[in-house]
Amino acid sequence: MKKALLFLGMLSSVAYAQDCSKIFISEYVEGWSNNKALEIYNPTNQSVDLSQYFVARYSNGSSSATNANAVQLSGNIAPYGVFVAVLDKRDPNGTGQEAPIWDSLEVRGDGFFSPVYNTSNAFYWNGNDAVLLAKGTLTGPSTNSITTATGFQIVDVFGKIGENPANETGSSANNDGAWSSGFPYNTGVGVQLTSDHSLIRKSTVLKGVTTNPTFFNPLGEWDSIPAVTYVYDENGNPISGANGPILFGNWFSLGSHDCGCNPLSVGDQTIEDVLVYPNPTNEGVTFIKNAQGVKEVTVVNTLGQHVNRFSNNASAVMSVNLGSDKGVYLLRIVHENGSVSTKRVIFK
Secondary structure (H helix, E strand, O other): OOOOOOOHHHOOOOOOOOOOOOOOEEEEEEEEOEEEEEEOOOOOOOEHHHHHHHEEEEEHHHHHHHHHEEEEEEOOOOOOEEEEEEEOOOOOOHEEEHOOOOOOHOOOEEEEOOOOOOOOOOOOOOOOOOOEEEEEOOOOOOEEHHOEEEEEEEEEEOOOOOOOOOOOOOOOOOOOOEEEEEOOOOOOOOOOOOOOOOEEEEOOOOOOOOOOOOOOOOOOEEEEOOOOOOOOOOOEEEEOOOOEEEEEEOOOOOOOOOOOOOOOOEOOOOOOEEEEOOOEEEEEEEEEOOOOOEEEEEEEEEOOOOOOEEEEEOOEEEEOOOOOOOEEEEEEEEOOOOOOOEEEEEEE
């Protein structure tokens, strides 16, 4: 990444978006190899044309980015919907730097970007790279600063621009670091969360970050899950194949976002908003409050399998057992009025 601290100064002059008024990043994926993706959420009741927006990458602590570090988006996001943007590596014969994304990620993609690194490296982030979602149209040669884009406006910042976080040994020399769970989040202390992980925006977050943060705490606005996990048998033991333990991408959460901006009406009727807590849960059990109008809850795991099903007899609070495996679960909630809603729960 190449240019201008001027951009950091511009960040402070941009006002925070009003709640639920502008799109923002709802999930960040930094998986093994080329498995990179952003889920972008539309919190409004109007469709959003993504051709008016671009993504830029700030590599290895750079404080600036050029058009070569950015890519113009395309596609549309429906009201209260999401768009999953994925690194465009889909050649099944690719090797090394051209290794294909996993099938389980490709099927969740709505659009694919930055196929050629030397043309645009926007989607080639590692755990130590900041990522920007901005409104505007990129113009001019590849060496132009992204701040010269027509109509340039900051929409969301992931990470901290100008900071190269260290790895677990406290070194950033090999550019293999990540922001972590231990303050000040850039020294490698704690769990490294922006590398080989997916980060899901908390449902209480209603807008993007439009100023470069003093500290980037990955758990401040995000829930973290491993981007890749093992496949287990019924006894909880990893299943192995010819090449060792079988892995799968933990990307089941891509494709929808639970947010306080979402309307409470489902179908033609309005239901009382149910509250799921704790979320995340450390015990594998969560509760549903305001459940008087809930008829049935089905727990679905990351493989799309039904884990548990619970009926309700007009109780105000339901206890829901997620199962024994940590990860992301969907609660499919059937209401007495026939409407269906979903809630995402994380078992950490």
